[in-house]
Amino acid sequence: xxxxRLLAVxxxxxxxxxxxxxxxxxFAFGWWLGGFRLGSVFFVVGLLMAATVHWYGPRVVLxxxxxxxxxxxxxxxxxxxxxxxAAKAGVERPRLFLLADGHPRALAVGRGASWSGLALSEGLxxxxxxxxxxxxxxxxxxxxxxxxxxxxxxxxxxAGWLVxxxxxxxxxxxxxxxxxxxxxASIVQLLLSPKRVLAAxxxxxxxxxxxxxxxxxxxxxxxxxxxxxxxxxxxxxxxxVVNPFEPVGLAAMFHTHPAIAERVQRLRDLDPEWRERLxxx
Numbered sequence: 344x345x346x347x348r349l350l351a352v353x354x355x356x357x358x359x360x361x362x363x364x365x366x367x368x369x370f371a372f373g374w375w376l377g378g379f380r381l382g383s384v385f386f387v388v389g390l391l392m393a394a395t396v397h398w399y400g401p402r403v404v405l406x407x408x409x410x411x412x413x414x415x416x417x418x419x420x421x422x423x424x425x426x427x428x429a430a431k432a433g434v435e436r437p438r439l440f441l442l443a444d445g446h447p448r449a450l451a452v453g454r455g456a457s458w459s460g461l462a463l464s465e466g467l468x469x470x471x472x473x474x475x476x477x478x479x480x481x482x483x484x485x486x487x488x489x490x491x492x493x494x495x496x497x498x499x500x501x502a503g504w505l506v507x508x509x510x511x512x513x514x515x516x517x518x519x520x521x522x523x524x525x526x527x528a529s530i531v532q533l534l535l536s537p538k539r540v541l542a543a544x545x546x547x548x549x550x551x552x553x554x555x556x557x558x559x560x561x562x563x564x565x566x567x568x569x570x571x572x573x574x575x576x577x578x579x580x581x582x583x584v585v586n587p588f589e590p591v592g593l594a595a596m597f598h599t600h601p602a603i604a605e606r607v608q609r610l611r612d613l614d615p616e617w618r619e620r621l622x623x624x
Contacts, residue, residue, distance in 0.1 A: 350542060354490040355455075357534050361497055362393040400500045401452035401460055401492075404582065407503065408450075408575060410440040410462045421468070425461065425480050431550050432484040437461050446573035447471075447564055450582040451483040453492035470567060471560060478547055478557030479584055485546030491539045495581045498534050502527035502578040502597070520593075527578060528596035535581050537601045544606055545613070554610035561585060561610075565603045 366389035373385025415422050422439060429436045435456060442448065442464035449467050453459030461483050471479065486492050505527035509519035548554035564585050573587065577594035580586055585603060588594040 346542075350539070351488070351490040354494045354539075357494040358397075358490075358497060361494065361501065361530070361534060362397060365396070365501065366390055366393050396497045396500050397454055400496045401454060401458065403500050403503075404450075404452050404496060404579060405440055405460060405462060408442060408462065408579065410442050413439040413441045418468075421463075421476075424473075424477060425484075428477060428481050428484055428550055432481065432488050432546070434484055434487050435459070437484070437487060439463070441465065444573055445469075446571050446587065447567045448573075448587045449479050449483060449584045450579070451486045451492050452496045452582055453487055454496065455490060455493050459487045459492055466567070466571065467564075470563065474551075474556040475560035475563060477551055478555075478560045481547035481550040482543050482557055482584055484550065485543035486539070488546065489539065489542060491543065492582070494534055498531050499579055499582055502531050503576055505530075506576065506578055506593075524593055524596065531578070531581060531597055531599060535599045537599060540600050541606065541609060544610055548610060548613050554613040558607045558610040561603050561607050 366386065369389035369392070370382050370386040374382035376385075413421070418439070425439060426436045437451070437453070437459040438461075440460055440462035442462055444464055445466040446464055447467040447470055449461065449463045451459065451461050461480065463479075467479070468476070486495070505523045506520070509516055509523050544554075544557060547557045551557065561584075568585070568587060575587075577588050577597045580588055580594065580597045581599045583600075586598060586600040588597075590598050
């Protein structure tokens with residue numbers, strides 16, 4: 344419990360560092376261009392951008408992935424499952440969103456305890472058993488409980504802005520991407536450690552009272568990803584349960600997840616006698 348609070352405080356501090364750095368960078372740029380007066384203008388613009396990233400960042404990420412909110416009447420069982428898990432996890436019930444594609448993936452976004460959202464794809468809902476789906480949802484709720492989403496969401500938004508900024512360069516697009524891509528990736532890598540994913544895995548095992556639902560789900564996701572492809576901005580990689588992108592090119596720079604094999608092994612190690620029980624059954 345104390346470790347969870349420490350993780351939450353650390354992530355909130357990282358979020359403030361990111362947003363404060365954004366404001367400071369714009370102020371410094373304005374000062375360099377035109378002195379204190381222009382710097383003050385850029386400072387105000389930076390404050391507005393930071394507020395936008397904090398309050399509307401989750402919506403920006405969901406909109407970029409074309410997620411739509413999932414009504415209670417459309418998936419009552421899923422809503423009931425997530426509400427029950429949220430109560431066990433000690434977090435407010437998140438809003439549920441649907442990704443209308445066949446690629447099995449799930450993600451969490453949010454701005455803290457006041458607002459969070461889980462997005463699951465049609466492909467994931469169609470292939471997961473109820474127990475595996477609980478494991479995935481519990482992992483995402485662990486991200487919410489530890490406030491990972493508080494820093495992941497703005498990091499993804501800012502990184503996405505930097506990458507998209509290269510597209511305005513016309514014939515300079517490749518050169519701009521060569522510069523801005525590594526800058527965006529550095530922000531993500533500096534703020535987001537793979538350990539946050541492992542901590543959410545362990546949290547999910549506790550909420551589900553077994554590490555195996557999530558471990559089984561991770562194995563199934565790894566197998567399915569080899570068969571189904573999709574397209575999205577690789578800057579969104581940190582918010583997913585597993586990395587859905589092939590680690591090549593630009594996507595390789597935004598890789599923040601541990602290997603699935605390592606995660607599964609760590610989960611299985613939480614119940615070292617599971618193989619013996621399986622043979623006995």
